[in-house]
Amino acid sequence: MSVPAELRYTEEHEWVAIDGETASIGITEYAAQSLGDVVYVSLPGVGSRVSAGEPCGEVESTKSVSDLYSPVDGEVTEVNEELDDDPGLVNAEPYGAGWMFRVRVAAGADGETALPPGLLSAAEYEELTKSAG
């Protein structure tokens, strides 16, 4: 199971990649495999505000539906419209073409991007999925 070291993770199985003030967000390979074939992803609207730890969308698979949680606070700047036609990208490339949405996150006073506390490192996330069996 792939858990890229450069990403940060939530306990709800989202990943987040930070590039300057932009956070890109998707769900992990572990989540995608647990859900089975993803058939529909409902994403927040561009321009809407999302809050860390709050649900902002849904991921429908054959057997179940799961809330999608935002790992960060900020304004949605872009959503992956490819998923509308091909939600299976979430299963095929969860960290690549299966990304879900991007958020502009505010920089802190020191110019560094302020990530909310509680995000997990790759090692911590891997530990979480192992203990979940």
Next chain:
Amino acid sequence: MSSQLRDTPLRAVHERLGATMTEFAGWLMPLRYGSETAEHNAVRSAAALFDLSHMGEIAVTGPGAGEALDYAVCGWPSALAPGRARYTMLCAPDGGVVDDLVIYRQSPDRFLVVANAANTAVVLAELRERCSGSAVADETAATGLIAIQGPNASRILSPVTDLPLDGVRYYAGAYGKVAGCPAWVARTGYTGEDGFEIFCPAEDAERVWTALTDAGDASGAGGAGGAGLPAAGLAARDTLRLEAGMPLYGNELGPDVTPYEAGLGRVVRLDKPGDFVGRAALTARAAEGPRRTLIGLVARSRRVPRHGYAVLSPSAGTRVGVVTSGAPSPTLGVPIAMAYVETGARGPFGIDVRGKTEPADVTELPFYDRSKQG
């Protein structure tokens, strides 16, 4: 995973195939091997193998076995010719469904009753009580059950069996050999496709499975790309049966449902001689008409109506029913569902999908009928 779970005789096969396993009715079962959508599509377009060894096999035998079963279930097993099968139900005295069953008359004095895994114990207990003059034996543990389902099933199975499959009609079965192993081969299934269910000794299950996989490989009939005969798990089984409009016990059927509500009044043989458990209640229910109706729904939104979601009237938004099963349909490409609604309620309906009402149109069941495909 609990150590109490029962393994089928094909556990090692599933592990080698890298299946995602799940607990189901006390058994450790393959949920999917890869993509459940691909497994579903393989059954619709070619063929796939299922391990159904969790299903309950109960043999009712003896000179009066047919008449004993006539009292136990709402169908008419004694009227079955040897070699034929029937879908039927075991009902409680109040007419509620205890389980839905397939009964095979394997010989004049031997009937094989196939029960849902979750209900095998209660069906066994009921049959022991209701068929007191006959021998009732639980053969579940000793039996492997492998289904090959799909339009290519006959072509793949033929070279592996000594049975002339053209002579095995739908809902019929025969004793023969599969991969050299003794088997009861029946043209039945739960997918809406042609196919066979192969009952064999548990110790032969792996041999039968491997022979069918190899036959699928050799014929190239198993699926696209010459990938051989794929295995399909419970996830695909559920979407296949839903598209085919087949009820699932615990969803469409249960102790609070009579066969009439489920649209399956035809399985209640009030015309058969003698008493049977539930006759009085079912006779009354047949006369008064169903209190609710099982309908098919096609969602207009991509959000899937799922088990337990409320069905709302289009105008007032009041609750008129409940979704019993729902899934994204791989064949139709839209979410589909079955639901119970108050008799007389007219669609289109709304579905309360986690707080937001989504529209859904009523459609005739089944959603998918192979005889109507081009």
